[in-house]
Amino acid sequence: MKFTMTAIATLLALGLTSAAQADIKLGASLSASGGAAFLGDPEAKTLEMLVEEVNAAGGINGEKIELILYDDGGDPNKARTFATRLVEDDEVVAIIGGSTTGTTMSILPVAEDEGIPFISLAGAIQIIDPVRPYVFKTPHTDRMACEKIFTDMQKNGITTIGMISGTDGFGASMEAQCKDVAGTYEITIAAQETYAPQDADMTPQLTKIKSTEGVQAILNPGFGQGPAIVTRNYAQLGIDLPLYQSHGVASDGFIELAGADAAEGVRLPGTALLIADIIEDGDPQKEVVAAYKAAYEEKYGEAVSTFGGYAHDAFRLMTDAIARAGSDDPSAIRDALEATDGLVGTTGIYSFSADDHLGLDLSAFRMLEIRDGKWTSID
Amino acid sequence: MTGKSKWIQLAVLAIIMLVLPFFFPSGYYYRVGALIFVNALSVVGLVILIGYAGQISLGHAGFAGIGAYSCALAPVHLGLHPALAVLLGAGISGVLALLIGRPILRLKGYYLAVATLGFGILVSMILSNERGLTGGPDGISVPGLGLRPLLRDMGLRLSGGEFWYIVNAVVLLVSIWIALNLYQSATGRAMRALHGSETAAKTVGIDVARFKLQAFVLSAVYASVAGSLLALQNGFITPDVAGFMHSVEMVTMAVLGGVGSVLGATFGAAILTLLPQILTVFADYEQLVLGFVMILVMIFLPLGLLPSIAARVRWRGV
Numbered sequence: 001m002k003f004t005m006t007a008i009a010t011l012l013a014l015g016l017t018s019a020a021q022a023d024i025k026l027g028a029s030l031s032a033s034g035g036a037a038f039l040g041d042p043e044a045k046t047l048e049m050l051v052e053e054v055n056a057a058g059g060i061n062g063e064k065i066e067l068i069l070y071d072d073g074g075d076p077n078k079a080r081t082f083a084t085r086l087v088e089d090d091e092v093v094a095i096i097g098g099s100t101t102g103t104t105m106s107i108l109p110v111a112e113d114e115g116i117p118f119i120s121l122a123g124a125i126q127i128i129d130p131v132r133p134y135v136f137k138t139p140h141t142d143r144m145a146c147e148k149i150f151t152d153m154q155k156n157g158i159t160t161i162g163m164i165s166g167t168d169g170f171g172a173s174m175e176a177q178c179k180d181v182a183g184t185y186e187i188t189i190a191a192q193e194t195y196a197p198q199d200a201d202m203t204p205q206l207t208k209i210k211s212t213e214g215v216q217a218i219l220n221p222g223f224g225q226g227p228a229i230v231t232r233n234y235a236q237l238g239i240d241l242p243l244y245q246s247h248g249v250a251s252d253g254f255i256e257l258a259g260a261d262a263a264e265g266v267r268l269p270g271t272a273l274l275i276a277d278i279i280e281d282g283d284p285q286k287e288v289v290a291a292y293k294a295a296y297e298e299k300y301g302e303a304v305s306t307f308g309g310y311a312h313d314a315f316r317l318m319t320d321a322i323a324r325a326g327s328d329d330p331s332a333i334r335d336a337l338e339a340t341d342g343l344v345g346t347t348g349i350y351s352f353s354a355d356d357h358l359g360l361d362l363s364a365f366r367m368l369e370i371r372d373g374k375w376t377s378i379d
Numbered sequence: 380m381t382g383k384s385k386w387i388q389l390a391v392l393a394i395i396m397l398v399l400p401f402f403f404p405s406g407y408y409y410r411v412g413a414l415i416f417v418n419a420l421s422v423v424g425l426v427i428l429i430g431y432a433g434q435i436s437l438g439h440a441g442f443a444g445i446g447a448y449s450c451a452l453a454p455v456h457l458g459l460h461p462a463l464a465v466l467l468g469a470g471i472s473g474v475l476a477l478l479i480g481r482p483i484l485r486l487k488g489y490y491l492a493v494a495t496l497g498f499g500i501l502v503s504m505i506l507s508n509e510r511g512l513t514g515g516p517d518g519i520s521v522p523g524l525g526l527r528p529l530l531r532d533m534g535l536r537l538s539g540g541e542f543w544y545i546v547n548a549v550v551l552l553v554s555i556w557i558a559l560n561l562y563q564s565a566t567g568r569a570m571r572a573l574h575g576s577e578t579a580a581k582t583v584g585i586d587v588a589r590f591k592l593q594a595f596v597l598s599a600v601y602a603s604v605a606g607s608l609l610a611l612q613n614g615f616i617t618p619d620v621a622g623f624m625h626s627v628e629m630v631t632m633a634v635l636g637g638v639g640s641v642l643g644a645t646f647g648a649a650i651l652t653l654l655p656q657i658l659t660v661f662a663d664y665e666q667l668v669l670g671f672v673m674i675l676v677m678i679f680l681p682l683g684l685l686p687s688i689a690a691r692v693r694w695r696g697v
Contacts (some may be wrong), residue, residue: 033663070659071659074619075619076518076613076615076616076617076619077414077609077613077619077620078655080410080613080615081410081411081414081656082659084406084407084410084540085407085410085656087407088405088406088407088410088540089404089405089406089407089408100517101517101518102516102517102518102615102617102619105517105518105520105615106613106614106615108615109614109615113539124517126517167508168516169515169516169517172510172515172516173515173517176510
């Protein structure tokens with residue numbers, strides 16, 4: 001009997017955590033701790049900050065937002081449980097989240113089954129391809145990053161490249177996408193090397209690429225510390241070819257890690273957020289990125305990241321849709337979300353349609369180059 | 380334990396499973412219940428290995444991974460029905476456990492822990508690196524069982540949570556029944572004897588290697604089926620299921636609840652599955668609380684929660 005009593009008591013305790021009532025309930029499951037915390041932490045902070053901001057300004061159509069945020073620690077199984085909890089128990093009207101592709105794909109069936117609009121913050125193309133009625137996402141796909149890089153290479157007359165990529169999820173996925181679209185841009189990948197995420201020296205791979213006949217540039221799809229080591233080794237070897245990095249390292253942390261000297265001249269596709277300080281007047285994104293950057297840095301005392309920007313955009317898209325829907329009925333919000341036209345975010349300018357739930361094109365990416373330890377736009 | 384107590388244990392558990400849903404305020408609790416049952420399933424397997432036979436494994440998530448990915452891959456590549464894929468996964472896990480168990484079960488204590496650890500890591504590395512087949516670290520979708528639409532056509536409308544609550548509860552009850560039967564059987568007695576002292580067991584003519592291997596294979600099959608059920612109800616799986624942390628989680632559940640007792644282990648699985656859900660209010664301290672609870676249990680209730688409490692109650696003559 002003791003067991004039953006304990007079980008009932010525990011269940012009651014579970015129920016208590018979701019007692020508070022609010023006007024509009026917005027749910028989120030993010031990876032604020034664990035291996036993907038560098039994604040989830042700024043995302044969670046951004047959402048909390050923006051909810052406060054909107055509520056202080058009177059809410060949406062006069063109704064306050066209550067954010068119910070869970071930390072799934074990057075575990076897809078937990079993400080699925082939290083998604084079920086958000087929908088069935090907390091009865092939220094919309095979900096933002098899934099910091100990683102794995103957690104997103106676990107939340108996705110719950111949102112789809114229950115008809116709850118869901119904006120993911122993860123990169124993979126499989127989230128929105130095929131298009132599912134209730135699922136949207138804010139970050140660009142890897143494929144778009146490859147296309148942006150190849151466009152720049154084409155502009156500079158580069159036709160043969162060497163590629164060195166990480167074997168982690170991000171690196172491997174982008175490597176596959178780049179190989180897939182290289183032909184469209186008439187680019188040949190003459191040399192191809194890989195490294196494991198925890199490797200500390202990539203000199204042998206780079207030497208091999210360097211000595212491959214005809215290579216005109218090096219591309220490094222990767223994430224975390226790997227690309228910084230590649231950049232340092234590349235400088236140490238004195239390789240005299242343009243080095244292209246991915247959007248995965250588009251942060252000031254990368255320049256610090258690689259060293260400003262080594263990173264000199266490195267090019268990568270990034271978002272407007274990264275160059276918020278030097279963005280031209282009259283740029284449609286200027287106001288949005290400047291406001292977000294200033295608010296975030298003042299509140300948390302740390303630099304904004306592209307990832308927090310994804311959450312910012314998802315929140316703006318969702319609140320904009322709720323405002324236009326004029327109700328908190330999930331399917332009305334979904335319809336309004338799909339009708340989003342020209343909403344300016346930090347990542348780009350979003351226009352959704354029935355067959356496009358990403359709503360960004362290549363113009364959302366800006367080709368950046370590191371000069372004297374600072375980002376500059378070279379578009 | 381007598382034959383009668385076996386049926387009492389099973390009946391108590393079945394009644395709890397039946398009665399609990401009446402207290403569920405929302406569908407989400409079915410999901411938590413279903414998760415508890417799946418975790419308990421793999422933990423019951425570990426009770427056979429650790430509690431009965433006294434062997435340790437830090438790599439059982441590897442078998443869960445095999446079970447899970449069988450359900451993801453076999454229906455797509457072999458055209459197998461998902462239910463058969465569960466059996467295929469269990470078969471592969473069993474055969475694999477048989478092959479690797481023979482050499483590594485010669486090891487004892489730390490060495491066995493490290494060898495099984497290596498196996499688990501190997502499986503999760505293969506799942507991460509064979510992108511072409513497994514989808515890599517991003518994971519892969521798992522086809523549905525197709526039973527729920529079938530029931531709906533027959534006029535029985537169940538939500539995903541309710542359906543899996545029932546399926547997992549039934550599978551868990553069957554697996555506990557098997558484990559309890561094993562405990563009383565000659566094989567179970569032999570396992571417990573070699574747990575007590577291998578030398579003594581050998582002296583009385585017990586084939587130590589054989590019984591260790593049997594426990595290892597059986598627990599691998601349990602973990603594999605649990606992995607399959609998890610994959611089927613989530614509809615999506617990543618290599619995390621085979622990860623080291625998942626192995627540790629399983630062993631922790633078993634030890635916390637009481638590794639010598641099947642019901643205790645189920646209780647441990649329930650607590651460790653519920654805690655993160657209750658602790659969401661202070662998610663930042665979740666790991667801290669878990670660690671603290673674990674230390675307290677180890678110091679004050681070394682047999683595990685349920686057996687220690689039961690012993691204390693009996694001792695006071697209540």
